[in-house]
Amino acid sequence: MNDDEPAREICMETIDQVAVKREESEKDGTAPAIAVEDLHKSFGSQKVLNGISLAVKRGETLAVLGRSGTGKSVLLRLIIGLEKPDSGSVRIHGRDLAGLDLDQLGEIRMKMGFLFQHAALYDSLTVEQNVAFPLQHHKKEASKSEQSERVRQLLAEVGMAGHLEKMPSDLSGGMQKRVGLARALALDPDILLLDEPTAGLDPISAAEIDDLVLKLQAEHHMASIVVTHDLHSAKTIANRLALLNEGNVVIEGSFEELQRSDIAFVREFLGHSS
Amino acid sequence: MIDQKFSAVAGVDRPLPEPRASAVSPVASSVLGPINKFFEWFGDLGIFFWRVVRAAVTPPFEFRELFRQLDEIGSMSLPLVALAGAATGVVLSMEARYSLTRFGAKSLLPAAIVFSVLHETGPIITGLVVSGRVGAGIGAELASMKVTEQIDAVETCAVSPYRLLAAPRILACILVLPLLTLAADASGLLMGWVAQALVEPLSFHQFITAGFKGADFNDFLPPTFKTMVFGLIIGLIACFQGMRTQGGAAGVGRAATSSVVLSSLFVILADVVLVKLILIFFP
Secondary structure (H helix, E strand, C coil): CCCHHHHHHHHHHHHHHHHHHHHHHHHCCCCCCEEEEEEEEEECCEEEEEEEEEEECCCCEEEEEECCCCCHHHHHHHHCCCCCCCEEEEEECCEECCCCCHHHHHHHHCCEEEECCCCCCCCCCCHHHHHHHHHHHHCCCCCHHHHHHHHHHHHHHCCCHHHCCCCHHHCCHHHHHHHHHHHHHCCCCCEEEEECCCCCCCHHHHHHHHHHHHHHHHHHCCEEEEECCCHHHHHHHCCEEEEEECCEEEEEECHHHHHHCCCHHHHHHHHHHC | CHHHHHHHHHCCCCCCCCCCCCCCCHHHHHHHHHHHHHHHHHHHHHHHHHHHHHHHHCCCCCHHHHHHHHHHHHHCCHHHHHHHHHHHHHHHHHHHHHHHHHCCCHHHHHHHHHHHHHHHHHHHHHHHHHHHHHHHHHHHHHHHHHHCCHHHHHHHCCCCHHHHHHHHHHHHHHHHHHHHHHHHHHHHHHHHHHHHHHHCCCCHHHHHHHHHCCCCHHHCHHHHHCHHHHHHHHHHHHHHHHHCCCCHHHHHHHHHHHHHHHHHHHHHHHHHHHHHHHHHHCC
């Protein structure tokens, strides 16, 4: 029992040092908004993520590309805490998600916006009520008219101002994604996670969504991760691209750096995508 | 280096144990598999219940959703429960008349109907009808939300689905079941009297006076309030089955079916225990 005490003291000192280091990096703004380290995730015997590490700073957009089933969407779900990793860590503004209870996780999620692949609008609520949902739960100090004003402003921002009373089932896929984006932005997040924002859309609607994301990025200066199959979209909206294969990052860099790569998988992926 | 130590101490980075070769024979694993699943289901249900209780007793409270569910589960179930109660009253009246006449105890007919309805048929019929209507409804609704990622969307908006979706539904089931039981009891007694009066002239006053002669609150309150346990079972199982479903439209169907089957089964099993407890504590 006594033999363990010096070791425990050393461990406690180490923990304190790490905590101090993180607090300092958070204060001076050098901690990335999103930091993923050595993340592993399996479903049964299927290994989906195999030691992935990524970091995204505020104002930066990272596009995550890869074949279907390589764990791109799972990565986003791990970052927002909808799934738990088998090992590795996810840090949001330097704060590790592991071990947080639902309330603590909720505090972090309030700083994050998430656009689902199929928008995931609440089908029993109107467009207006969908966008108002986060405000009603987290901006209770705001009056009804203030909330309503904010909803109108958000919907105008995504080009859906005239569709307040419509139900989600009355909207096209592109319109649903716009409303989903407005809902994701409702709490003015500083992190935005987009899961296939242009999937299933015609080229014109996809380009409109890309323009919208670019505009929102410029206005809100968020850290964003965009999961997509659409290389053109990734090239348009992202500062950096990360290509995933077999649960890990094959290459990370600008589109030009990916083009210059000699890695066979990267060349094959870009060749089929172009 | 420091980060690695920190993670290891905090238990974050603990490596998963290597999968071991199964030492269990295929025959044994085919037997143990369902047993493991059975206990796993109860374990998951227990964790789910604990999360719902924690969400229900800590603010913010979702009163608006609770009132919506009280209306949805309570007033919408009222006609069905009253109809089922009425039909049971008629059947009970006809059957009891036949049996009691055979054994020369026809004068006990009003009391037999009143006691049967209040003690057992009213509560259990209400429990089963609500588990059919509400269990399927909650199970299918939440399962549909789950497979379309709407529950995940609730979570990403930093709102607890246990607080917003499960707690109001379960609480509404607990609160409305005794009230619906009163409706089933009232319609059962009324139609029991009608079935009697059609065969042999008997005023409602006479029927009720004879029926409640010798009855006290112990014959009425414990059986009525035991349906709060039925409400807990129906709401809990339907929410649990709905929120854990997987796999598209088929998953929604499975969740609705299993909600009804399991909640009906557990209502009947709970009734066995509750009847015994009532007989012990309210003799």
